[in-house]
Amino acid sequence: MKPALAYAAADGTFAATWLLLAFPAVGAAILLLGGRRANRWGPVLACLAAGAAFVLGLVLFAAMLGRAGDDRAISQHLFSWIPVNGFQVDAGLLLDPLSMCFVLLVTGVGTLIHIYALGYMAHDPNRRRFFGYLNLFVVAMLLLVLGNNFLALYVGWEGVGLASYLLIGFWSARPSAATAAKKAFIVNRVGDVGLSIAIMLMFATLGTTSYAGVLGGIGALGANSGTVTAIALLLLLGACGKSAQFPLQSWLLDAMEGPTPVSALIHAATMVTAGVYLIARSAPIFNLTSDGRLLVTIVGAVTLAIGAIIGCAYDDIKKVLASSTMSQIGYMFLAVGLGPAAYAIGILHLLTHGFFKATMFLGAGSVMHGMNDTVDMRRYGGLRTVMPITFWTFAMGYLAIIGFPGWAGFFSKDKIIEAAFDKGGTSGWVLGTVALIGAGVTAFYMTRLMIMTFFGERRWDPDAHPHESPAVMTGPMIVLALGSVISGFALTFGGGLQQFLEPVVGRSAEEGIHTISPTVLTLITLLVVAGGAAAAYRQYGTQAVPRTAPQAVSPVTVAARRNLYGDAVNESLLMRPGQYLTRALVFVDGRGVDGVVNGLAAGIGGSSGRLRHAQTGFVRSYALSMFGGAALVLAVLLLGRLG
């Protein structure tokens, strides 16, 4: 199999790998257990913990670059985790180029968002708890990407789910926040079931859950074998839950109830991309199953379309960004579903998206900060001049996401569209077309957002006094905006990221046969994007935006406003049947299982009651039963002897 599966031991600098986890873990522990004493300095400590992990990540990254390409996967054994007889699970870390990307993204963007949150959450009485949860999230996310086996990944997976739950519901006094947290948790649970069954299946067939064992041994099961496909589909289910992909996408919009830094860090830049990581990490499995890959691309394409359409209809700035996130992760799924050709492109888009989406979320947070936490874009307008830094940084993110030439998205998203067409065949055309149109729609809704927020007349609420955010918030925004501009170019310069990731996910498609010439396709894409942006300008830039959403709109808009009936679909397809199922289960459990149990108990009790009547209290009947018993004993002995 691949040489990447032979991991080097963690020595030298890499012996410190575990500290990546330890820094934020200690931070989280101190903050969550420290009590009120930690209120004052706790948030700063959390930032320092995340920052320390980032610095360490950079050091390790430098050390990794110093090694040969095939020697960059470093495994660190920590301890024997579950040493049951015949079942050995070692807790260990795996630092390879793939996880390195995530480490830097999580700690880098994470640190910036920590700092941003210092300003954003400055007046929240529960800041300490908030930062504790943030650190907890960082630990879990790092464990997710650093574990050297699927079980560790699962622990991290659940950990980020927990942190996400806690942070979405951070303002738990709001019923909507509590409900949203619950919804996110439950929808994720659906995906987690898939992941856990996949892990069990791996263990059942391969006897191990370590990456080395599973990814190295999966080939023995044969390409397109039922087991491999089953594992792949279950992994996909898990990935869909975590990454808000169709059909488990509905929770992400509601998750915007959480504080904006959380939306930026967890629900845009890092956690929701864990599904992409899972699929990329399991590349050897997906490589073996064409059905599985096809389904991944379909999920990606459907989600990117859904997300883009929904994004056009919402007036809530965070929900627009959230649906955009769904859509962009759809692109990533599409990419990693294309197989070895595009894993690296998917990861590339993941990283660039991490920058520009975080930029925009932080920008949105900054706007909300200045607008009394209003999220309705119809109450914005003309903020360009009052919040210049926010505007300019946001604009960088905007240009990046629509794929303006030179900006990050141009390098990553266009590549995905290209790769989709290159898949060939009908499916390639379909996927490519969807991706292409998606790019246009993206341009439409993002332009709409920009115009409604920063341009046009001021539709502010009377009590709104917008102002620029403090430096502690704008600083991280500027850094991230810089990333939005250059990350695409920097990562692809000289095939950088693709070569870096090659040991893990395999060789990317080289310049080979293209369905459509890249140059032509780029031009087409730019045209489509320009068209989308122009359409948005025509609708929102040239005429006044009403302060309330118009009701007389086309059915498509109504559908989009309603999340493309995603919740309705969920409700009718999942929730209602789920409730019926639950009720049925409760019924079965109540009448059936409990019935059996209670019935058994009642039966025993009943027979007990009946047998009790044999206990008449009369010596004569006792003696008679003794006599009968003696006869029985005799009969058994004598008959037993005959037989």
Added chain:
Amino acid sequence: MTPTDIPAPSIAYGPLWPMIAVFLAAAIGVLVEAFVPARRRRPVHLVVALAGLTGGLVAVALVARNHHHPTLIAERAVAVDGPTLFIQGTLLLLGIAAVLLLGERSLDSTGGTFVAAAAVVPGSRGERQLTASSTMQTEVFPLAMFALGGMLLFPASNNLLLMFVALEILSLPLYLLAGLARRRRLLSQEAAVKYFLLGAFSSAFFLYGIAMLYGYAGSVDLGAIFTATGTVGSNDTLLYLGIALLSVGLLFKIGAAPFQNWTPDVYQGSPTPVTALMASGTKVAAFGALLRVFYVAFGPVRWDWRPLMWGVAILTMGVGAVLAITQTDVKRMLAYSSIAHAGFILTGVVALNRSGLSGSLFYLLAYGFSTLGAFAIVTLVRDADGEATHLSQWRGLGRRSPALAGIFALFLLAFAGIPLTSGFTSKFAVFSAAISSGATGLVVVGLIASAVAAFFYVRVIVLMFFEAPAPDGPTIAVPSVLTYGAIALAFAVTVVLGVIPGPLFTLADKAALFVR
């Protein structure tokens, strides 16, 4: 036959001292009754009885130290081997705890749990006066000592006739003791009569069995019966008749189904300290005898009686566990629980190997103390009419007296076989032995019965801790150091054997070899 043909028997008295000490104490107790003024009898009795039991215990230890080789003494009539000494030691310890309970008199406002004069007609004016009097029928001490002596002899007998004598020695005093409760005289007397009638009935079966076996083997010596069963061509029908009838007598004493009918009535009616003695001591002794008879004499035909024991064990576990569920009286519930436990121990008997034997021995000791402790606590929960044994009266006991209810809960958990109690280790011992001998089906039934049984044990715990106390509920009597001592002993054994069962397992394993 002329007189000159009778050989002079010889008896090595040394190993008999455990029994002699107890019987001597019993005889002295009778003399105490005869010559010590009534007022001072109880303390004197206590001293004599405890001295006898302690002496017996010392004797057991000395015998165990000095007699490394199991022997048959007194014309092969008494076996001095590992099981004998283990069971005698167990019985003596249980006896000490039981005597402590018998001696308690600060529970009832008037003194003692025993009647002042047993012969007074229940319900008469004389009886009412006596209930209020502070005297007690102090004969309980020598009676209990005689019963204990019989119990010591019962499992040690290598001779069916001696075994029968021992059976009667242990039974007759218990028949009397059962009728000596201070409160609820009619119930107590009814218990005594029932126990007596049915006990006599079972003794008759036992005796018939002996006759049949004598007819078969020409001897009542267990070794001789063993030899005879090993020889082909003997009259097998007599043997099986003998085995069947003898088992009836033994199974009656251990309270196995279908000979368990007497147990709840007698346990409920008897004075609770006596019930404690019966539930622990009698069961231990009868199991000892059963093990000896079946392992020593009937070993060669084990495949013939094993199915019978299977059936009895299953029936016993089932009846005990199922019937316990609907009981509303603590003492009756504990009685059915003791039936179920007889079934559990029978699985160890059926295992028919050394680990089965050692597991049974371990189980007997562990269970003996748990049940004794449980009954000891029953004596403390009282209202104006004596012990409050109805389960509804135990509601919310955990709130009134958390320590006591907690200890009772521990005993219940031990009965249920929850880990870290002696009940778990002992059940584990017998079940694993049964599995190793291939009796998996039996163990499955045993586990199901345990699960059913756990239900009503836990129900009582829930009742005690999670329900509001009844407004007119019973009070917890404050006993003297005697009852505390007994409870502490039982508690300690139950916990220690649950946490560090190793040493006793080793001891039981070393003891688990019968002399033939």
Added chain:
Amino acid sequence: MLRPYIPILFLGILGAALAVVSVLGGGFIGPKRYNRAKLDAYECGIEPTEQAVSAARFPVKFYLTAMLFIVFDIEIIFLYPWAVAFGRLGLFGLVEMVAFLATVFVAYAYVWRRGGLDWN
């Protein structure tokens, strides 16, 4: 195989038959002429006393005496063979018999001290 027991079986059947035949036979063939004396409870030819009938009990003292008689009777039964084989049993026999007698005398002392020997 059970040959030696056949006579015993016969004896049992015979005894049962005798009981059945005599009870039933008496009913069938006996003359039925009742008078007051015949309907009275039979009590050793003595006039039945009202007290015994109403209470339906005998004083417990009768039983006590009977039991004491049996105890000493059995004691004697053991003493006879011992006396016969005294020479062979020697000191062992003496010790055992003294122990036995001592035990019986303990019981005797108890009965005596607790008033079991007083009629009133």
